Amino acid sequence: MNAAHISSEGNAEEETADADERPADEASLSKDDIFHLLQNERRRLVLRYLRGTTEPVRMRDIAEQVAAWEHDTTVEELTSKQRQRVYIPLYQSHLSKLDEAGLIDYQKNRGIVERQPLADMVDQYLQDAPETDSSDEDESDAGLDDYYVGSTVLGFALLLGAVLELPFTTFLSGIALSACILLLFTVSTIKRLLD
Incomplete structure (x- = not known):
């Protein structure tokens, strides 16, 4: 139990260090940066999923929902292969890019994702056309x-x-x-x- 507590404190210290390493000019994104991030549908779907959240969510839950949207089905009806084809690119690339831009906080080692206030800036570009x-x-x-x-x-x-x-x-x-x-x-x- 004590080891888990130490590990938790270590992660908190790492998160603080990561936040401190981000330059102050990342407080906002240019339109080019936003469009570059949103050019990939999976990243748009991740942000869509996180739009209504206020608490950290599991990366696995995001991957399952994105896969369900991509295959026009429900999470329960997804095959293992469908889940894996979405999970791996999110894990290896897409979530890290969103984290680097400051839109989310992605704790890769814990599999936890949390929406950041800067993500509000891109919401206007995610609106569905009537x-x-x-x-x-x-x-x-x-x-x-x-x-x-x-x-x-x-x-x-x-x-x-x-x-x-x-x-x-x-x-x-x-x-x-x-x-x-x-x-x-x-x-x-x-x-x-x-x-």
């Missing part, structure tokens, strides 16, 4: 596709009618026919620009 915006864009793109498809079909009908000398196209010369087809696509393009 789904309504993307669905609106999809609907408007579908409408624009309809204009182009309609213009193509009508242009093809006019051209085919002129080639077959159908009655509704016989009054159009080659230049007039070309002008009509060009007008169809011009109207479609203007409609797209105005929307």
Whole structure:
């Protein structure tokens, strides 16, 4: 029991020394630093997991939840291989990078991770985009596709009618026919620009 207490004090002293070794200019991060850290999805998922925590958490719990999110499943349904494929890179690289940046306190030897106040700075970049915006864009793109498809079909009908000398196209010369087809696509393009 005494040995555990000494070990605990030793770790506390090491943590204090590590905190003292960090330069004062790490109190904030540049946007480039933030974007560099957040370019990796696993690091973003770690920060997402830690967003609601105030106490230290086990690294293993983080790895399991990140693996579950990556595989779109629950922690209980993960395979050992899925857990391991996430655990190892987190252990070897990702958590250390977040620790070096001051976003988390990662005690590698104990497998403990704690969110640091500096992590609040990156929360704004982790916000999920509202789904309504993307669905609106999809609907408007579908409408624009309809204009182009309609213009193509009508242009093809006019051209085919002129080639077959159908009655509704016989009054159009080659230049007039070309002008009509060009007008169809011009109207479609203007409609797209105005929307």
